[in-house]
Amino acid sequence: xxxxNSKRVQYINSNLLGRKREPIEIVQEEPIELxxxxxxxxxxxxxxxxxxxxxxxxxxxxxxxHRDSMMQxxxxxxxxxxxxxxxxxDASQPWMVYWIANSLATxxxxxxxxxxxxxxxxxxxxxxxxxxxxxxxxxxxxxIAGTYAAINALSLCDNIDGCWDEINKPAIYDWLLSLKQPxxxxxxxxxxxxxxxxxxxxxxxxxxxxxxxTDELTAGVAEYLESCQTYEGxxxxxxxxxxxxxxxxxxxxxxxxxxxxxxxxDIEGLMxxxxxxxxxxxxxxxxRNNKLVDGCYSFWVGxxxxxxxxxxxxxxxxxxxxxxxxxxxxxxxxxPGFRDKPGKSPDFYHTNYVLLGLAYAESSFSFKDSRxxxxxxxxxxxxxxxxxSANLIPxxxxxxxxxxxxxxxxxxxxxxxx
Amino acid sequence: xxxTFNINDYDNVEPLPLPLEDPSGPALCSIMYSDEYKEAxxxxxxxxxxxxxxxxxxxLSTHVIELAPAFYTAWNYRYRVVEHLVAEESKLVGDPSAxxxxxxxxxxxxxxxxxxxxxxxxxxxxRQALIANLHPQPALARELPITQLMVDDDxxxxxxxxxxxxxxxxxxxxxxxxxxxxxxxQRDPYNNSAWAHRLATWSHxxxxxxxxxxxxxxxxxxxxxxxxxxxxxxxxxxxxxxxxKWDQKLLQRCTQLCEQYNDESSYAxxxxxxxxxxxxxxxxxxxxxxxxxxxxTMDPIRSGLWRHKIELLRSKHN
Numbered sequence: 001x002x003x004x005n006s007k008r009v010q011y012i013n014s015n016l017l018g019r020k021r022e023p024i025e026i027v028q029e030e031p032i033e034l035x036x037x038x039x040x041x042x043x044x045x046x047x048x049x050x051x052x053x054x055x056x057x058x059x060x061x062x063x064x065x066h067r068d069s070m071m072q073x074x075x076x077x078x079x080x081x082x083x084x085x086x087x088x089x090d091a092s093q094p095w096m097v098y099w100i101a102n103s104l105a106t107x108x109x110x111x112x113x114x115x116x117x118x119x120x121x122x123x124x125x126x127x128x129x130x131x132x133x134x135x136x137x138x139x140x141x142x143x144i145a146g147t148y149a150a151i152n153a154l155s156l157c158d159n160i161d162g163c164w165d166e167i168n169k170p171a172i173y174d175w176l177l178s179l180k181q182p183x184x185x186x187x188x189x190x191x192x193x194x195x196x197x198x199x200x201x202x203x204x205x206x207x208x209x210x211x212x213x214t215d216e217l218t219a220g221v222a223e224y225l226e227s228c229q230t231y232e233g234x235x236x237x238x239x240x241x242x243x244x245x246x247x248x249x250x251x252x253x254x255x256x257x258x259x260x261x262x263x264x265x266d267i268e269g270l271m272x273x274x275x276x277x278x279x280x281x282x283x284x285x286x287x288r289n290n291k292l293v294d295g296c297y298s299f300w301v302g303x304x305x306x307x308x309x310x311x312x313x314x315x316x317x318x319x320x321x322x323x324x325x326x327x328x329x330x331x332x333x334x335x336p337g338f339r340d341k342p343g344k345s346p347d348f349y350h351t352n353y354v355l356l357g358l359a360y361a362e363s364s365f366s367f368k369d370s371r372x373x374x375x376x377x378x379x380x381x382x383x384x385x386x387x388x389s390a391n392l393i394p395x396x397x398x399x400x401x402x403x404x405x406x407x408x409x410x411x412x413x414x415x416x417x418x
Numbered sequence: 419x420x421x422t423f424n425i426n427d428y429d430n431v432e433p434l435p436l437p438l439e440d441p442s443g444p445a446l447c448s449i450m451y452s453d454e455y456k457e458a459x460x461x462x463x464x465x466x467x468x469x470x471x472x473x474x475x476x477x478l479s480t481h482v483i484e485l486a487p488a489f490y491t492a493w494n495y496r497y498r499v500v501e502h503l504v505a506e507e508s509k510l511v512g513d514p515s516a517x518x519x520x521x522x523x524x525x526x527x528x529x530x531x532x533x534x535x536x537x538x539x540x541x542x543x544x545r546q547a548l549i550a551n552l553h554p555q556p557a558l559a560r561e562l563p564i565t566q567l568m569v570d571d572d573x574x575x576x577x578x579x580x581x582x583x584x585x586x587x588x589x590x591x592x593x594x595x596x597x598x599x600x601x602x603x604q605r606d607p608y609n610n611s612a613w614a615h616r617l618a619t620w621s622h623x624x625x626x627x628x629x630x631x632x633x634x635x636x637x638x639x640x641x642x643x644x645x646x647x648x649x650x651x652x653x654x655x656x657x658x659x660x661x662x663k664w665d666q667k668l669l670q671r672c673t674q675l676c677e678q679y680n681d682e683s684s685y686a687x688x689x690x691x692x693x694x695x696x697x698x699x700x701x702x703x704x705x706x707x708x709x710x711x712x713x714x715t716m717d718p719i720r721s722g723l724w725r726h727k728i729e730l731l732r733s734k735h736n
Binding site: 038091100116138141230237240242245291314317318 | 436466486493542573610615622649656660688721723
């Protein structure tokens with residue numbers, strides 16, 4: 001029996017027939033020359049299944065970016081009404097708006113025409129008639145993630161009808177301050193919500209874009225974030241010793257860059273952890289040690305690597321390999337949009353973050369005039385000789401937004417203060 | 419009034435419909451709600467507006483949460499209702515610990531809900547708010563069975579491991595945790611969540627003797643021997659040593675251990691490269707050789723990192 005088949009039988013036995021078996025040691029031939037001992041456990045069974053699915057797709061030609069079907073998918077998303085099953089996302093409406101609008105902006109900025117801009121503004125200002133802070137939908141409590149997504153989406157609307165001037169900065173500021181906890185984290189919602197690096201990132205992203213960062217808001221925040229870096233090199237959600245995780249790592253690192261405190265990062269440890277996210281076999285990125293690859297980490301981990309690159313000049317991920325995972329494994333001929341991995345269905349979340357990850361894989365990063373303490377000075381330029389380039393718009397790895405519209409938004413609030 | 423949702427309890431509540439967002443057509447990202455959800459949402463919006471803190475408001479929150487588990491506004495509303503009812507009950511009975519029964523029943527409901535919605539975010543922050551702010555006699559013992567069930571079911575569920583650590587830190591009791599982590603490491607030595615949990619126990623509850631550290635070091639070595647190509651156990655070893663503080667004896671022990679596995683584990687070789695790069699080991703040549711081997715054969719996809727490490731070493735020696 002071939003190695004592949006024997007793995008499949010083992011998988012069927014243990015997963016489908018539900019037989020609990022003692023782990024047996026198998027000697028497996030790795031694609032990279034060595035014979036490494038592997039123990040068969042839940043982790044290796046799951047991973048081998050993914051490797052099997054990716055292998056055929058990765059071999060052979062590099063796929064091109066399915067631009068037309070992507071645009072159809074996104075245009076459909078920006079006009080359609082969603083089926084009742086999507087009620088699960090009822091408290092995440094600004095997220096959907098951001099994911100769809102940002103995907104459009106990354107592929108083809110002109111596709112966000114005035115009509116769509118007005119629809120975005122209408123939608124968000126209906127959610128919050130006070131024009132900030134924003135909840136997950138109309139009548140819902142203000143939430144840090146909803147506010148983050150709403151501000152991001154508004155930044156893509158080019159101040160149409162003066163919408164940027166209508167954003168209620170004082171209300172957003174007071175509310176952000178009310179979320180700050182004694183340990184200098186931010187709670188996502190009062191009185192019940194999470195406190196972790198994600199809340200901190202959302203708060204700092206919004207405050208820095210709107211130019212409402214004060215010492216009062218930021219005091220002690222950098223130290224809180226610093227205490228979330230773990231022995232693995234990445235960051236956990238909280239300082240209690242949580243496992244290092246791609247999402248929380250991005251949030252912590254981007255927050256430290258927003259604060260201009262990248263000096264608090266153990267950069268070698270972080271680099272090692274980021275680079276360990278990429279596997280030789282699948283070429284994509286995982287979010288934690290010994291976990292499966294997932295297209296969304298192309299951004300969460302890719303953007304972290306981009307910030308490291310802008311700071312140090314070191315590229316700690318193999319961008320061409322990541323591009324291959326994205327183009328060959330995250331898109332399919334059957335369904336438009338990007339997916340987590342083969343066997344999964346595309347969705348708006350993965351479409352946005354895989355697109356941003358693809359933009360990362362095709363670009364190089366630095367800080368303008370070495371201004372490493374200014375998050376708005378980060379630049380992204382197309383790498384030379386990228387095969388099958390998707391020609392995406394330059395993206396800020398700190399904000400997950402097109403650099404042009406981000407800087408225009410920020411300038412509106414900071415440089416030309418009104 | 420019983421603690422079950424019954425639509426007839428809301429006969430005198432006028433549902434508050436969602437505002438029309440866009441007169442020109444359907445709004446962006448609008449969802450075609452089921453009639454049941456629309457009805458529940460309308461009632462919830464009205465009661466929220468009235469700020470009604472009652473048993474029927476509590477029951478309505480159950481109903482909405484079951485229809486849309488991520489609807490954090492309903493969780494927050496539920497919390498405020500519980501807070502109010504608990505305070506009322508204390509006043510009525512005149513015994514501040516009386517609400518414990520009530521809150522335990524709420525935790526029972528939450529256990530059930532958690533088991534059927536394992537990926538949900540809100541369950542954990544709601545649970546933590548009940549324990550930290552409302553429960554008169556909270557107990558770590560109440561948190562252990564549910565988290566164990568959840569990890570049994572989904573061994574790397576991030577929220578569950580995080581909640582377990584939150585609870586241990588909240589109650590300042592890590593005494594169950596080393597054994598807990600051990601169970602899952604033995605079941606699957608690649609379970610990084612379990613390794614990270616075990617390391618957290620040492621930072622919160624350090625070893626009291628050098629012997630205890632040595633025992634942990636030896637145990638880790640055994641796990642490495644079982645599966646040398648495992649990032650989790652090597653990372654753990656490095657983390658453990660950093661907690662202990664590096665000294666010459668420990669550096670030597672680790673270097674020797676790596677040498678034993680350098681040919682069959684890229685993670686051994688990575689650790690070896692790290693050790694040899696350290697000023698207090700100062701074996702730059704060996705480190706460069708390790709990183710070259712990683713870049714060329716053992717872990718080529720990470721060659722960007724390995725080249726950077728080599729450059730660091732070269733610039734240090736120039």
